Structure formats: C-alpha cells, structure tokens
Amino acid sequence: MPNRRKTPSAVETSVLYASRRRCCLCVFLDERDEVRRGQLAHINRDPSDATFENLVWLCLDHHDEYDSKTSQSKGVTQAEVKKYRDRLYDRHPEATQKAVVDSKEQDLPELVPLPPRSEFESVRRRFPKDLGFMAEPWRYPLWQVANQPELFAFKSGNGSDGICLIERIDLPDERIVVACMSVVGNPGISITNAVEDICFQVCERFEIPPDRLVWLEHYEDFDDEEWDMVTFGTSPPQGPFSNPTWKTMTPQLWKSLLLEPKKQLLQEHRHYQSKLNKLFYWPTKNLL
Ligand SMILES: [Zn+2]
Structure with missing residues (x-):
C-alpha cells in the first residue's frame, strides 16, 4: 500500500x-x-x-x-x-x-489512521474471480464527447495517483489539443509534477498521435486564470514523454490555436461544460 x-x-x-x-x-x-x-x-x-x-x-x-x-x-x-x-x-x-x-485558515484535524488489517487483501486473493478486478487500475470510459470535459484518473510514478479533468479539441489543421485541468479534490500529485505520466496515459488511452498533440495545463482549483502550454523534449516513439517545458499562454498563442479560454468551468445536466471557446466550426457529436 x-x-x-x-x-x-x-x-x-x-x-x-x-x-x-x-x-x-x-x-x-x-x-x-x-x-x-x-x-x-x-x-x-x-x-x-x-x-x-x-x-x-x-x-x-x-x-x-x-x-x-x-x-x-x-x-x-x-x-x-x-x-x-x-x-x-x-x-x-x-x-x-x-x-x-x-x-491563516485553520486546518481541519486529520482522522487518526486505523491500524493495518490483512483480511481484505487475503479475501481478495482467495476470491480472485469475485474480487481480483479490484487490484487492476481504475477503468474509465473509452469515449470522448465534444464540449464535455471528463474526469480522468491517472497513475503516478511516485505512487500518489490522482484525478484531473481532460478535454479534447480537434483543430482544423489536424492538431489535437488536450486541456488538462486540475480540479478540487485531486487527492494525488499535481498535474504539473505528473505531466509526463498523465500525458502518456491520456495519449495511450485515447490513441492520440504524439506528433499532433498540443498539451495545455490549467489550475481550475486555484483562483488563477493562467494557462500553460507544455511541450516535451522527448516524446514517443523516441521514449516516454520527458523534459517538459511550460510556456504561459498569451493572446497570440491562443489565437494560433483558434481557441479562447472561458472564465468559469460550468456544469449542465450533471456534466462539465467545455472550458474553451472554439473560433472555428466545431461539432458537438461524439468524437470517437
Ligand atoms: Zn531552482
């Protein structure tokens, strides 16, 4: 554990x-x-x-x-x-x-951890047919829907797995923008510190060609309007995503993507709404 x-x-x-x-x-x-x-x-x-x-x-x-x-x-x-x-x-x-x-806000007291117990793991091992799946990574939906950011659970190399919000936009010039947003309640490592790991998992899961990828990063849980574009010194097939560089998004950079960020992340019908305005024709049907 x-x-x-x-x-x-x-x-x-x-x-x-x-x-x-x-x-x-x-x-x-x-x-x-x-x-x-x-x-x-x-x-x-x-x-x-x-x-x-x-x-x-x-x-x-x-x-x-x-x-x-x-x-x-x-x-x-x-x-x-x-x-x-x-x-x-x-x-x-x-x-x-x-x-x-x-x-200066007071921290809430942390609950005292209970002593470790073995019966859960031993029962899971003894009943692999019923409970074996629990040891597998968490599975998330395979589909992506236009204008609907989805929660994404990611593994992290340091063991501090977390969640973030992912939105995909296909640009007219074939590039694929993935907006990775940090949300309230992420229990794990930050989306900045795990950017290589998250990027790999998202691209592999949704089969996004690394050479068409534009990775954007934004902290939805901080009161901050900053967005960054992250590029990688190395990316597949050369090796895992590595040597990331962050560049703060400017109006010019946004223009080059034909996108502009919305001020607020809104919800409708129990789904998040898109965080990015598209300055080009954009369908709202399923992407995949
Ligand atoms: Zn330093």
Whole structure:
C-alpha cells in the first residue's frame, strides 16, 4: 500500500499559490521563469517551523543545494533566499495578499489512521474471480464527447495517483489539443509534477498521435486564470514523454490555436461544460 499522503495544509497551498510554482532562485539567478518541479523548503532549516513566512517553493536542484549542510559555507544564504522569494511574491501582490490570508485558515484535524488489517487483501486473493478486478487500475470510459470535459484518473510514478479533468479539441489543421485541468479534490500529485505520466496515459488511452498533440495545463482549483502550454523534449516513439517545458499562454498563442479560454468551468445536466471557446466550426457529436 502506498503511504498515506499528508493533506496539503492551508499554508502549503498558499505557498504554492503565491509562488505559482516558480523557484525564486531559478527565476532570479538562472533567469528561468517557469513552473518547476519542486519541494517546499524551510528557510531557517527548521522543519517544525512550517509558517508561510518560513516556507519557500524551490526546484529539486535548488532544494537539494539549499538543504545540504556541506555547501552552506558558499551556498545561498537564508537572507538571500528570503529576498528572492519576496521579490517573486512582489510581482503578484494581490495573489500574495490572498495567500497570506488563506494561510491563516485553520486546518481541519486529520482522522487518526486505523491500524493495518490483512483480511481484505487475503479475501481478495482467495476470491480472485469475485474480487481480483479490484487490484487492476481504475477503468474509465473509452469515449470522448465534444464540449464535455471528463474526469480522468491517472497513475503516478511516485505512487500518489490522482484525478484531473481532460478535454479534447480537434483543430482544423489536424492538431489535437488536450486541456488538462486540475480540479478540487485531486487527492494525488499535481498535474504539473505528473505531466509526463498523465500525458502518456491520456495519449495511450485515447490513441492520440504524439506528433499532433498540443498539451495545455490549467489550475481550475486555484483562483488563477493562467494557462500553460507544455511541450516535451522527448516524446514517443523516441521514449516516454520527458523534459517538459511550460510556456504561459498569451493572446497570440491562443489565437494560433483558434481557441479562447472561458472564465468559469460550468456544469449542465450533471456534466462539465467545455472550458474553451472554439473560433472555428466545431461539432458537438461524439468524437470517437
Ligand atoms: Zn531552482
């Protein structure tokens, strides 16, 4: 069984929100202003001090560098990290203000985990015909419907499987846009940190040719209108999707896709409605 994942606290969410998953050292030291895979670091190196003021989002490389004791003499100092972090936050003062307020929200108490039990697994093994299917990955519908984003359950390499919302749009020039949206309640890894895994699973499941794919990413659960286009340095058949690069969507980029994002994700007849306006003829019948 994978380890229980600690529910992200209001503080953690606030740090992710204020930093927009940018590593402040990457942004200001390496001029790398993009979403990075990373981790929360404690600026004063005291893990028990998990306040908004003491936390910072660092990419994995900078996190390692900052955490390793040996490099402390010549490495980045606490004061420097703090300065760069604040400079990053200052670029979006309203978001930072909101993050500070949200970080003070009290976390709900986590229920105490019950001791492990063996009877469920042993019964499942003894009754493979009746219960064997439960060990298989979750199965989701094979069809995709125009203008109807669907929930998608994905596996993650780090064991923190999650869900997201997927919408497919076939462009007139044969490219296929897949909009991957993070939704409230995703219990697993973020759609940014698992982008290679999710992309592989969606493309394989729906047989989307990698050379026609346009992958878009959006956080529907954050109060943020940003969309990113993700491209991969490597994609099938060369190898698994890897080396992702995020590019914030601009009006020009949207225009090149003949799409524009809607402000709100709406529901109708118990289905999500499309999150993207199409500036071309678009059917509403089944896609596959
Ligand atoms: Zn970094």
